[in-house]
Amino acid sequence: xxxxxxxxxxxxxxxxxxxxxxxxxxxxxxxxxxxxxxxxxxxxxxxxxxxxxxxxxxxxxxxxxxxxxxxxxxxxxxxxxxxxxxxxxxxxxxxxxxxxxxxxxxxxxxxxxxxxxxxxxxxxxxxxxxxxxxxxxxxxxxxxxxxxxxxxxxxxxxxxxxxxxxxxxxxxxxxxxxxxxxxxxxxxxxxxxxxxxxxxxxxxxxxxxxxxxxxxxxxxxxxxxxxxxxxxxxxxxxxxxxxxxxxxxxxxxxxxxxxxxxxxxxxxxxxxxxxxxxxxxxxxxxxxxxxxxxxxxxxxxxxxxxxxxxxxxxxxxxxxxxxxxxxxxxxxxxxxxxxxxxxxxxxxxxxxxxxxxxxxxxxxxxxx
Numbered sequence: 001x002x003x004x005x006x007x008x009x010x011x012x013x014x015x016x017x018x019x020x021x022x023x024x025x026x027x028x029x030x031x032x033x034x035x036x037x038x039x040x041x042x043x044x045x046x047x048x049x050x051x052x053x054x055x056x057x058x059x060x061x062x063x064x065x066x067x068x069x070x071x072x073x074x075x076x077x078x079x080x081x082x083x084x085x086x087x088x089x090x091x092x093x094x095x096x097x098x099x100x101x102x103x104x105x106x107x108x109x110x111x112x113x114x115x116x117x118x119x120x121x122x123x124x125x126x127x128x129x130x131x132x133x134x135x136x137x138x139x140x141x142x143x144x145x146x147x148x149x150x151x152x153x154x155x156x157x158x159x160x161x162x163x164x165x166x167x168x169x170x171x172x173x174x175x176x177x178x179x180x181x182x183x184x185x186x187x188x189x190x191x192x193x194x195x196x197x198x199x200x201x202x203x204x205x206x207x208x209x210x211x212x213x214x215x216x217x218x219x220x221x222x223x224x225x226x227x228x229x230x231x232x233x234x235x236x237x238x239x240x241x242x243x244x245x246x247x248x249x250x251x252x253x254x255x256x257x258x259x260x261x262x263x264x265x266x267x268x269x270x271x272x273x274x275x276x277x278x279x280x281x282x283x284x285x286x287x288x289x290x291x292x293x294x295x296x297x298x299x300x301x302x303x304x305x306x307x308x309x310x311x312x313x314x315x316x317x318x319x320x321x322x323x324x325x326x327x328x329x330x331x332x333x334x335x336x337x338x339x340x341x342x343x344x345x346x347x348x349x350x351x352x353x354x355x356x357x358x359x360x361x362x363x364x365x366x367x368x
Contacts, residue, residue: 017030
């Protein structure tokens with residue numbers, strides 16, 4: 001076979017094949033000595049490639065699996081491009097604009113759930129029924145299921161907008177309704193028993209949690225500069241999530257909270273431990289270093305205190321429920337309570353804490 005055959009070029013000790021695919025001129029180098037036998041085989045390969053391109057069956061990746069172009073062209077073939085490839089590419093392109101905690105969640109969803117389940121399927125093979133069947137058997141809450149689906153939803157949304165697929169199966173899969181857990185606030189007697197089992201910084205932290213309504217992530221991010229004793233208030237601006245300081249969960253989460261007398265007392269007592277450092281208010285009493293997540297608090301402070309007080313376990317979030325139910329039970333304006341809690345309106349307060357709002361209050365604010 002003539003080494004000068006169109007589309008075949010000898011490059012030293014290798015051979016370059018040239019062809020046009022989807023309007024793009026492609027050149028692929030084969031590391032093979034240009035013997036007569038090799039050139040004959042490559043000529044047949046080039047003929048096969050051109051034939052497959054003509055009839056629409058050409059798989060770039062199959063012919064040139066290590067080619068950069070192959071990876072790009074594969075994305076345009078929903079019958080060849082796997083969900084694993086699509087998810088990994090989507091994550092790589094978007095990770096720079098994701099917060100670290102969000103990136104960790106997406107990595108977990110992709111590598112522990114989505115790829116093991118759907119990774120070997122091609123984009124074209126995924127159907128709404130397959131997703132729904134999998135969701136029905138997934139042993140976790142509806143909220144968690146929705147979070148796991150998020151990277152898959154966003155990946156397919158991009159594929160649809162880039163016109164790689166004509167239909168998006170995720171549009172036929174609705175997130176399952178979240179089941180709101182009934183609050184289990186502590187009584188004032190229980191609060192007193194718990195605090196009675198604590199001392200020093202541990203007591204100040206838990207007392208402040210009960211009487212401020214802050215989330216644990218907000219508590220451990222609170223700085224002394226956010227405390228305004230003169231005007232009886234604190235400013236909630238940030239939160240520690242998985243060891244990373246970030247803005248509050250929502251815009252409404254960035255708020256001003258009025259200091260209840262017991263919360264103010266906890267802060268005044270805490271000054272002796274950390275005020276001179278002029279940084280975060282609450283520190284781990286074992287290390288005298290700022291807390292970075294809620295797990296040590298739960299294990300070393302919260303669980304032991306409940307056991308000593310003889311109170312059945314409830315998670316630390318119930319301190320927040322206790323704060324809200326206490327304010328509502330004494331007749332505080334639900335709109336004001338919503339602001340103190342960091343909700344954008346009082347709808348969530350009415351939904352979660354409705355039974356602590358008197359009928360008169362409820363009737364008054366239903367028209368808001």
